Amino acid sequence: MEWQAFVGEDEVIRMNAELAMNRDFTLKDIENLPDGVRAEVIDGQIFYFAAPSEIHQRLLGNLYFRVREYVKMNAGACKVYVAPFAVRLIEDEKNYMEPDMVIICDRDKIKEDGCHGTPDFIIEVISKSTKARDYGLKTMKYREAGVKEYWIVDPIREIVLTYWFEDETLNTIYGINDEIESRLFVGLKINVMEE
Numbered sequence: 144m145e146w147q148a149f150v151g152e153d154e155v156i157r158m159n160a161e162l163a164m165n166r167d168f169t170l171k172d173i174e175n176l177p178d179g180v181r182a183e184v185i186d187g188q189i190f191y192f193a194a195p196s197e198i199h200q201r202l203l204g205n206l207y208f209r210v211r212e213y214v215k216m217n218a219g220a221c222k223v224y225v226a227p228f229a230v231r232l233i234e235d236e237k238n239y240m241e242p243d244m245v246i247i248c249d250r251d252k253i254k255e256d257g258c259h260g261t262p263d264f265i266i267e268v269i270s271k272s273t274k275a276r277d278y279g280l281k282t283m284k285y286r287e288a289g290v291k292e293y294w295i296v297d298p299i300r301e302i303v304l305t306y307w308f309e310d311e312t313l314n315t316i317y318g319i320n321d322e323i324e325s326r327l328f329v330g331l332k333i334n335v336m337e338e
Contacts, residue, residue, distance in 0.1 A: 151193060153271075169236040181227055185280055187237040193272045198298045202268050202335050203243050206296070210266075213331045214246065221248040221263070229257025230265075232288040240281070243268045246328075261288045264327050269297040282306065292327040296335050303335060 168189040173182060181192040195203075203225060211223045226241045245262035247253055252260035265285055267277040277295055285293050286308050293306040301319040307326045317323050325331040 154193070170239050171236070173239050181241065183241055183276075184237060184239045185276075185284065190273075190276055192241075193270065195268075196270060199243075199268050199270055201338070202296055202298060203266075205335055205338055206244060206266055206268075206333065209333045210244065210246065210331065213328060217330065218246075218248065218328060220250060221246050222250065222253060224258075230262060231257065231259050232261055232284060234259060238284075240284075242266070242281075261290055263290070264292045264294075264325070265290050266294045266296060269295060269299060271299070274299070292325060294323070 168184045168187055170184065172189060173184060176182060183190045183192075207223065207225050214221045214223050223244065223246050225244050228241060228245065230240045230242055230245060232238060232240065242262070242265045244266040245258060246264040247258055247262045249260070249263075252258050252262075267273070267281065269277055274297070282293065282295075286306070290308060293308065295304040295306075296319070297303065298319065303317045303319060303321070303323055305315050305317065305323060305326075307313040313326065320334060320336050322332050322334050325333075
């Protein structure tokens with residue numbers, strides 16, 4: 144495979160579709176990837192990442208800045224990380240994820256090689272090649288693992304979905320320019336477009 148050419152969204156979508164039937168991938172496959180190539184393994188299926196777009200990086204930067212400032216001032220034990228940062232929701236060889244942003248309040252879960260266990264709060268910023276995974280498979284995995292709060296920021300549809308898995312009647316859809324308040328972190332309010 145020509146890894147250097149493997150950066151566009153359409154190429155990643157094609158490659159992930161070709162690999163969809165193969166569920167024999169493990170953490171070893173992730174460890175053996177060439178430098179600069181990123182992927183996740185979920186239930187033994189591998190998913191490659193395309194290089195993030197400008198809007199993806201801008202929104203993620205906005206979110207990280209605001210969340211980190213809040214955490215620093217109000218949630219001292221918690222730590223905020225952005226991708227690439229490994230999350231092993233399940234301690235097995237067939238599940239390895241790199242969410243766009245995680246907040247972890249139990250420092251015992253934080254190791255040199257990433258998070259071992261469930262983060263408290265996860266944010267994913269949608270791209271063309273990750274939207275099906277972020278809306279479907281990862282939402283299910285995060286819910287099952289006990290993530291408390293999960294946001295999907297979708298610049299394509301210009302919405303933000305917020306999930307509160309402890310009471311899903313509180314799940315909400317916002318416009319991308321709306322101010323959104325975290326349920327987990329009282330007082331954390333963010334407009335994801337605001338720079």
